Amino acid sequence: MPFIDIKVIAGVFTDEExxxxxxxxxxxxxxxEGExxxxxxxxxxxxxxxxxxxxGGKPLTSEDVQAKRASG
Amino acid sequence: MPFIDIKVIAGVFTDEExxxxxxxxxxxxxxxEGExxxxxxxxxxxxxxxxxxxxGGKPLTSEDVQAKRASG
Amino acid sequence: MPFIDIKVIAGVFTDEExxxxxxxxxxxxxxxEGExxxxxxxxxxxxxxxxxxxxGGKPLTSEDVQAKRASG
Amino acid sequence: MPFIDIKVIAGVFTDEExxxxxxxxxxxxxxxEGExxxxxxxxxxxxxxxxxxxxGGKPLTSEDVQAKRASG
Amino acid sequence: MPFIDIKVIAGVFTDEExxxxxxxxxxxxxxxEGExxxxxxxxxxxxxxxxxxxxGGKPLTSEDVQAKRASG
Amino acid sequence: MPFIDIKVIAGVFTDEExxxxxxxxxxxxxxxEGExxxxxxxxxxxxxxxxxxxxGGKPLTSEDVQAKRASG
Known part of the structure; x- marks a missing residue:
């Protein structure tokens, strides 16, 4: 406690990230929380x-998000 | 907001579905919600x-669910 | 199956909504899915x-979202 | 109801488990709950x-957990 | 690991349950899993x-579920 | 994206925390992720x-966790 669940699209982040x-x-x-x-x-x-x-009703692919990231 | 999570069994729905x-x-x-x-x-x-x-305690495979869907 | 979880901020939607x-x-x-x-x-x-x-790092209250909804 | 979600690391448990x-x-x-x-x-x-x-901030691999399980 | 989330309707189960x-x-x-x-x-x-x-598209109240449980 | 869900026990953290x-x-x-x-x-x-x-099978109350936090 706590339990933190980070939901992401597969293929967007590298293993290192x-x-x-x-x-x-x-x-x-x-x-x-404290140690x-x-x-x-x-x-x-x-x-x-x-x-x-x-x-907003528009499905995203990993490539869409990669392009967005690259756009800085 | 809102965040809507749709949990499904892998292999039941096509990418199009x-x-x-x-x-x-x-x-x-x-x-x-409103636009x-x-x-x-x-x-x-x-x-x-x-x-x-x-x-109800009975595990389902993708095939089980596909058969159920086909049964109409 | 499926199980759909709709996460919302408490106080934004009425019971009817x-x-x-x-x-x-x-x-x-x-x-x-099919009937x-x-x-x-x-x-x-x-x-x-x-x-x-x-x-984006900015916490929202129910009132913030209500104002956003009212802005149409 | 209820809906019970069991989150696990992939590769730790066999299909039988x-x-x-x-x-x-x-x-x-x-x-x-009752029948x-x-x-x-x-x-x-x-x-x-x-x-x-x-x-505790330390990422685990399937192998880490398998070793832990084997240690009894 | 594992993390198990039991989702229930508020008001159906007592604190003891x-x-x-x-x-x-x-x-x-x-x-x-093993000890x-x-x-x-x-x-x-x-x-x-x-x-x-x-x-199946039909909202349930705590009372609906309590009646179901009582029906055995 | 990402969506991060922080599950906590009610009553452990102040609104400020x-x-x-x-x-x-x-x-x-x-x-x-990047800006x-x-x-x-x-x-x-x-x-x-x-x-x-x-x-580990032992239910915790808010007070249990507060005492743990206070123990430093």
Whole structure:
């Protein structure tokens, strides 16, 4: 406690970025909770298939999001 | 807001059906919420492995559900 | 199957709107899945406390969203 | 109702163990709920990629957890 | 790991039944996982507002489910 | 995208701490994703009733966790 579920589209983030996401989100949460809760703090990634995530009714593929990221 | 998570068994729906699910569920929700919330309305598909979904204690495979769908 | 979880901020939607959300989202999904899956189609609302939902790092209250909805 | 989501790291449990998880967790819940709710009791497995689950800020791979299980 | 989320309608189960649900579901899962994973096994209850859970398009209240349970 | 769900036991964190959790977790995620995804980054808090969260089969109350936090 807490349990933090990070939902992402599969294929958008590299393994290295996914590792940084779970590590850095853990540290951000623990800084608020306090070190006593570190052992009970779980942070996980859940992946959604490309094309299976719509924003405003418009489905997005991994490539759509990669292009968006690249646009800075 | 809202965030809508559609959990399904992998292998039951085609990519085309998954696209229609996220689009049509988005439109149904936005019709209630109002257009102002369209940009913040996220609808996603999360997949469960075949055999990893039990109803009443009985695990179902994609094939079980396909047969059920075909039975009309 | 499917199981559809609609996450919203508490206090934004009236009971009537929440009823319409679960009903209309059910019908939109069943129209794609087929009537055979109607009895196994679950659609639920999960509520987040006001101030407990951030978009782009900015926490939103029910009032923020109500004002947004009213702005049309 | 209820809907029970069992989140695990992919590659830790065999298909047989996943089947037993959804069956045994179903029976444990139904024993409390009562038989009348059996047809509406859904238990599913959601998988997280290996390396995508951190405890206390430390990401775990399937192999880490397998070694832990083997240590008894 | 695993993390088990038990979604229920608020007002259906007593505190005592909710305690038994998280305890008995924990034991059922640990019997499959093995004792080595006991310290990392989290089982939680998430509550949905009465009227906010539809099966087959029909919203259910706590009273509907209580009547169903009583019908045995 | 991403959507980040922070599950906590109700009554453990103050409103101020919950605000800091959603803000700081947002910034930690955006630092990895990139600023282009800030507008689509949602971070929310979902609360579990006190006594409705078991670790290793042992249910925890808000007071249990507060005592743990205080123990430093």
């Amino acid at each position: 996914k590792r940084r996401l779970v590590e850095d989100v853990s540290e951000a949460a623990i800084a608020v 006593a809760l570190r052992p009970a703090t779980h942070v996980v990634i859940t992946e959604t298939p490309s094309g299976g995530w719509a924003i | 998954k696209r229609r699910l996220v689009e049509d569920v988005s439109e149904a929700a936005i019709a209630v 102002a919330l369209r940009p913040a309305t996220h609808v996603v598909i999360t997949e469960t492995p075949s055999g990893g979904w039990a109803i | 929440k009823r319409r959300l679960v009903e209309d989202v059910s019908e939109a999904a069943i129209a794609v 055979a899956l109607r009895p196994a189609t679950h659609v639920v609302i999960t509520e987040t406390p006001s101030g407990g939902w951030a978009i | 996943k089947r037993r998880l959804v069956e045994d967790v179903s029976e444990a819940a139904i024993a409390v 009348a709710l059996r047809p509406a009791t859904h238990v599913v497995i959601t998988e997280t990629p290996s390396g995508g689950w951190a405890i | 909710k305690r038994r649900l998280v305890e008995d579901v924990s034991e059922a899962a640990i019997a499959v 080595a994973l006991r310290p990392a096994t989290h089982v939680v209850i998430t509550e949905t507002p009465s009227g906010g859970w539809a099966i | 919950k605000r800091r959790l959603v803000e700081d977790v947002s910034e930690a995620a955006i630092a990895v 282009a995804l800030r507008p689509a980054t949602h971070v929310v808090i979902t609360e579990t009733p006190s006594g409705g969260w078991a670790i």
